[in-house]
Amino acid sequence: MVIYAYLTFPDLLLDAQGISHHDECIAIHHQGQIMQCSEKSILAGVMPGMTLSMALTLCPKLLAQTYQPDAERRLLHRLALWAYQYSHQVAIWKKGLCIEVSKSKFLFGDLSALTQTLKQASVSHHFRIHLAFGYSPEMAALFVKEGLRPKEHAFEKTVSRLSIDVADIPAEQIKRLKNMGFRTIGDYFSAPSRARQARIHQNTFLYFNAVAGRHQTPLTWFTPPPVFHQSLEFLRGLESVDMLRFPIHRLTQDASHWLKQRLCTTSHMRWEITLEDQQIEHLHIVLNSPVNAASALADPTWIRLEQLQPRSPMTGICLHIQQVHQSSPPKQDLFVKAHDTDRDQLIDRLTARLGSECIKTPCRQQDPRPEYANQLNTRATVYPLPHLPPRPIWLLHPPEALGASPENAGHRLLQGPERIESGWWDFEPTCRRYWIGLFQQRRISWIYQDQHSKSWWLAGWFS
Amino acid sequence: MKTNILRPLFDAGKLWQGSTKTAIEVTDTGFPELNQHFSGHGWPAHMLIEILTDDLLSAPMQCAFATWTKQQDARWIALANPPLSPCTERFMQEGIDPQKVDVLNVPDDQLAWCLEQLANTQSMRSLIAWENEPFTSTQLRRLQLACQRGHTQLFLVRSLKHQIQASPAPVRVTMQSLSNGFEITVFKQPGTNARPPLVIPSELHWITKAHPTRRKTSILQETAGLH
Numbered sequence: 206m207v208i209y210a211y212l213t214f215p216d217l218l219l220d221a222q223g224i225s226h227h228d229e230c231i232a233i234h235h236q237g238q239i240m241q242c243s244e245k246s247i248l249a250g251v252m253p254g255m256t257l258s259m260a261l262t263l264c265p266k267l268l269a270q271t272y273q274p275d276a277e278r279r280l281l282h283r284l285a286l287w288a289y290q291y292s293h294q295v296a297i298w299k300k301g302l303c304i305e306v307s308k309s310k311f312l313f314g315d316l317s318a319l320t321q322t323l324k325q326a327s328v329s330h331h332f333r334i335h336l337a338f339g340y341s342p343e344m345a346a347l348f349v350k351e352g353l354r355p356k357e358h359a360f361e362k363t364v365s366r367l368s369i370d371v372a373d374i375p376a377e378q379i380k381r382l383k384n385m386g387f388r389t390i391g392d393y394f395s396a397p398s399r400a401r402q403a404r405i406h407q408n409t410f411l412y413f414n415a416v417a418g419r420h421q422t423p424l425t426w427f428t429p430p431p432v433f434h435q436s437l438e439f440l441r442g443l444e445s446v447d448m449l450r451f452p453i454h455r456l457t458q459d460a461s462h463w464l465k466q467r468l469c470t471t472s473h474m475r476w477e478i479t480l481e482d483q484q485i486e487h488l489h490i491v492l493n494s495p496v497n498a499a500s501a502l503a504d505p506t507w508i509r510l511e512q513l514q515p516r517s518p519m520t521g522i523c524l525h526i527q528q529v530h531q532s533s534p535p536k537q538d539l540f541v542k543a544h545d546t547d548r549d550q551l552i553d554r555l556t557a558r559l560g561s562e563c564i565k566t567p568c569r570q571q572d573p574r575p576e577y578a579n580q581l582n583t584r585a586t587v588y589p590l591p592h593l594p595p596r597p598i599w600l601l602h603p604p605e606a607l608g609a610s611p612e613n614a615g616h617r618l619l620q621g622p623e624r625i626e627s628g629w630w631d632f633e634p635t636c637r638r639y640w641i642g643l644f645q646q647r648r649i650s651w652i653y654q655d656q657h658s659k660s661w662w663l664a665g666w667f668s
Numbered sequence: 669m670k671t672n673i674l675r676p677l678f679d680a681g682k683l684w685q686g687s688t689k690t691a692i693e694v695t696d697t698g699f700p701e702l703n704q705h706f707s708g709h710g711w712p713a714h715m716l717i718e719i720l721t722d723d724l725l726s727a728p729m730q731c732a733f734a735t736w737t738k739q740q741d742a743r744w745i746a747l748a749n750p751p752l753s754p755c756t757e758r759f760m761q762e763g764i765d766p767q768k769v770d771v772l773n774v775p776d777d778q779l780a781w782c783l784e785q786l787a788n789t790q791s792m793r794s795l796i797a798w799e800n801e802p803f804t805s806t807q808l809r810r811l812q813l814a815c816q817r818g819h820t821q822l823f824l825v826r827s828l829k830h831q832i833q834a835s836p837a838p839v840r841v842t843m844q845s846l847s848n849g850f851e852i853t854v855f856k857q858p859g860t861n862a863r864p865p866l867v868i869p870s871e872l873h874w875i876t877k878a879h880p881t882r883r884k885t886s887i888l889q890e891t892a893g894l895h
Contacts, residue, residue, distance in 0.1 A: 548744065548791035555785060559774050563782075567756035567766040579756040585767040590760040598729050599752035646847045648726060649870075665755060668726040668870065 206418065208310065208357065211345035212323070212336045213301040214284065219243060220332055221276040223452075224440040230264050232257075235272035268440075276438070283435065283459060285427040287330065289466055291323065296342075296424040301349075303342040303424060316357060339364075340418030347371060347416060364416060365391030372416070378409045390416065433463045433526035442481045442518025446510055449478075449522060453503055453510070456524040461499035469529040470495035476506065478513070479521035486515065493552040495530045501550050505557035512558070573627040574635050575664060576602060594623050595641075597651040597665035604662040607652060611661045616642035616650050625653075639664065682816070684858040692858060695794070695821065698734025699868050702852060707859035711735055712839055714819045715858075716787075716812040720831045721843040724751045724798060727850040728825045728843065730868075732796045737762050743793035746770040746786055749779060751798055776801040780811070787814035787822050794821040802830065809836040831855075 218233040218241040219226040232242035232251055239255045249264035261267055281297050288295045291313070294305035306319060313319040316338050327334045337348030340360055347364065348354060351371055355363040367390050369382050385404070387393045393401070393413060402410055414420035437452045464470060472495040476488040490505055555564055565581035571588045572578045579600055607614040621640030628635040636656040644650045649667035654660070677683035679691055694710030696703060703709045711717060719728045736745055745768065747754060759766045774782045780803055786792050803811075803824075815822050824837070831842055840856035849869040855862040 547789050551785060551789045551791065555772075555782065559778060559782065563772055563774050565771050565773075567754055567759055567769050567771060569756045569760065569766065575755075575757075579753070581753065581771050587756070587760075587766050590757060593757060593761070596755050596757040596761060598733070598755060598758050599725060599750075600755045602753050647845055666725055666752070668730055 206307075206340050207305060208307045208316070208338055208340065209342050209345050210304040210306045210319070210323075210336055210338050211298075211301055211342055211349050212284075212288070212304065212334050213349055215333050215335060216241070216243075217280065217300065218272065218277060221273065221280040222270055222440060223276070223437045229268060230266055231268045231270060232260055233270050233272050234260075240272055270440075279435070282427075282430075284332075286429060286459065286463055286466070287326070289427065289429060290462065291319075295427045297427060298342055298424060299346065301346070303345070306338065320354070341415050341420070342422060342424065343373070343412065343415040344418055346373065361417070365389065365394065369393065372412065374409050374412055378406060381405075382409075429463055429466050433460050433524065435459055436477075436521055436523035438521040439519065442520050444518050446513055446515070449510060449519065450507070452522050453506055454499075456522065457499045457503040457506065460502055460524055460526055461497055464497035464526075464529065467529065468532055470497045470532040471502075471526050471529050472496070473526070473528045474502065474506065475525040475527070476510075477523040477525065478515065478519050479523070480515055481517040481520050484516070486513065488513070490557065492549075493556065494549040495532065496549070496553075497532065501553065504550065505553040508554055508557040573625050575600065575625075576604075577628075594639075595667070597649075597667045600665040601663060604653075604664050607661040607663055609660060611640070611642060611652050611654075614661070614663075615645050616652055616661075616663075617644075618642050618652075619649075622654075626656075641667065686859075686861060695735050696738040697731065698738050701866055702868060705852075705854050705863045705866055706857060711821060712858065713821050714815050715839055716808065716815050716822050716824060716837040717839040717841070718830075718835055718837040719823055719825045719841055719843055720828050721825065722828050723843060723845040723850070724825060726845055727852070728796065728823060730850070731843075731852075732794070732823055733762055733764075736764055736794060740764070741793060742768075743791055744768050744770055745793055746772060746795040748772045748783060748786070748795060748797035749774060749776075749800065750796075780807040783822065783824075784810055784814045787811060787820040788818045789820070790818055792818060792820045794823070796823040796825065798825045799827075802826070805834070805836060812836055812838065 214220065216226065219231060222231075222233070224231070226243040228245065229243060230246040230249055230251070232246050233240045234257045237257050239251060239253050239257060239260050241253055242251045242260070246264055246267055249267070251260045251264050251267060257269060261269065277300075281300070281302070285295050285297055285302055288302050288304055292304045292306055292309045296303045306316070310316055310319055313322050320336065323334065323336060335349050337345050337354045338357070339345030339348055344360065344364055347367060351367065353363060369387050369389060369392070370379060372379060372390070382393065382405070387396070390413070394417060411420055415422050435456055437456065443449060472492040474490045474492075476490070478486040478488070480486065488506075488509055490509060492501070492505060496502065552564060561583060565583055566585040568580050568582045568586045569588050569590065570578050570580060570586065575596075607616065611618060618640045619642055622638035624638050626636045637653040638656065639651065639653040642650045642652050650663060651665040651667060652661055652663050655662065674683060692708050693713040694706065694708040695713050696710050697706070719731070721727055745764070747769070750771065754771060756766050759769060772782060779797065779799065779801070783795070783797055786795055811822060811824070814820070828842060838856070838858050839854070842853045842855065844851045846867065849867055851865050851867050853863070853865040
């Protein structure tokens with residue numbers, strides 16, 4: 206039979222605010238009523254269901270936040286994305302997650318091993334979960350509500366022992382069932398099916414069938430979004446860029462999960478930092494090569510952000526990834542070296558801090574003129590080297606004028622000349638004779654005489 | 669007893685005594701006489717090497733070229749803040765693949781950070797950097813640790829005036845250019861004491877002997893045009 210896991214998040218509304226609520230008295234309210242409150246505020250006497258004015262009377266320093274359905278929805282999507290790594294069938298259902306785990310239990314072991322895996326993962330992601338398994342989402346939800354987690358062989362027996370009061374149906378329906386003499390769910394199913402169907406509201410009938418695993422509720426399965434767009438809001442404006450370290454870590458972790466689940470990589474990230482004065486700082490980061498590791502996404506971001514000087518406190522940060530590339534999983538090849546990948550990350554870090562022009566590669570173009578043939582570019586283009594006389598270690602750009610005679614400038618001609626006549630096609634014709642010279646009895650120079658002007662120039666140094 | 673406890677550090681080349689053979693990895697200097705001046709018979713492969721000289725152009729780059737051509741692998745080499753533009757064709761003539769060479773030009777106040785990033789990376793084999801603003805002792809120590817972590821060799825060209833100052837660099841040499849080559853003095857290195865100066869002669873044989881490409885036209889022009 207199909208087995209479902211149902212996960213609820215006791216701190217869902219608090220977590221959706223994107224703030225640490227463990228050491229603060231915080232409550233979420235809607236229409237004057239407390240919906241959820243932090244542990245510290247519970248110690249101060251605040252309870253869910255209480256009016257806001259009562260809560261503020263009990264705890265004057267209570268930080269009351271308005272319920273934000275959008276933030277709650279965004280967090281549920283984020284959690285669904287997290288759960289997607291355990292099963293390809295995840296649904297957002299009744300402010301929780303419903304996961305089809307029939308096949309996952311073979312991957313992770315039995316249901317208790319899967320429970321441990323989910324619990325440990327939730328702890329590492331800093332959110333609390335309650336979970337249970339059942340033959341249907343309704344059965345699992347009832348177990349979560351009652352704090353039960355029976356083994357697979359005891360699902361039906363445990364359900365039949367549950368009181369009819371715990372059913373997730375309207376109160377008048379429960380009253381009606383009780384008046385019929387049903388005290389437990391087992392009592393309900395002991396009655397003939399035809400009699401129940403005739404006397405009970407259809408929705409209630411279908412609900413109990415779903416609880417017993419005899420009726421499948423249609424679920425809308427979650428699919429990872431085609432673009433990554435996730436944001437975090439801060440309760441209090443952050444004044445220092447250093448304080449963004451944790452939010453960036455969290456967003457890049459989620460982006461990395463999203464990319465890995467889609468077997469994708471990216472080389473473009475767009476960050477938006479919202480300031481208190483409603484201005485938005487845009488940061489567009491282009492990576493040297495597509496990546497999907499969290500550290501490879503976070504490092505260049507952090508280096509670029511260190512240079513940012515926000516004009517006012519920051520109230521939110523958003524990461525947007527649109528351009529992705531398909532990637533294949535890394536091959537476990539004995540001969541693949543670790544340094545093949547760390548070079549890309551090195552270039553990303555250097556260019557993020559120093560700009561894309563800071564690192565160049567010597568290139569050789571197909572041009573006889575040395576200043577055109579030897580260039581530094583961001584992309585390496587190296588044409589084969591023809592048989593040339595020795596070239597110097599260093600080149601001077603532009604060449605240094607020596608006047609009418611090299612001897613007067615301290616250069617004694619040793620070997621040459623090498624005649625270079627070229628450039629007629631681009632209107633920069635060159636007609637030179639290159640010589641190797643000795644400068645002040647110590648250093649070997651590379652000089653040339655321009656055949657048009659007859660002047661001498663220092664082009665480079667051998668040593 | 670104490671020596672036994674410290675043995676792993678000795679074996680790893682992280683600790684050494686004044687006159688013991690070290691087991692550190694080295695690269696051939698390219699000059700047989702200079703190899704004899706090092707306890708490991710070559711430049712330490714994963715260490716910060718200070719080159720103290722007033723000749724920024726010639727001797728340091730000759731040393732770097734000589735060792736780079738002797739030992740090549742798939743990793744990269746780099747030049748940070750070189751005083752002039754390096755010639756690609758010379759790299760190719762020396763047998764060094766230019767596609768495996770990085771040339772960096774960074775602001776002086778970013779050079780230490782940049783070198784640390786480079787030295788920390790396993791894809792980098794060896795790099796040479798020219799210091800304009802003097803590094804602090806902490807920065808030098810961080811560079812040495814980065815070299816050990818990333819298994820990178822870093823030649824740091826510094827002004828000769830730093831010779832009298834203490835430095836955390838495990839290898840320190842001075843270089844002075846002479847009319848017939850350059851003089852190198854290894855005054856600090858792992859495993860042994862300072863060594864007397866050594867003169868590395870200039871290899872000018874390729875200048876004195878006629879080059880194969882020397883054509884008749886060259887000789888004709890030499891006689892006709894210049895004299």
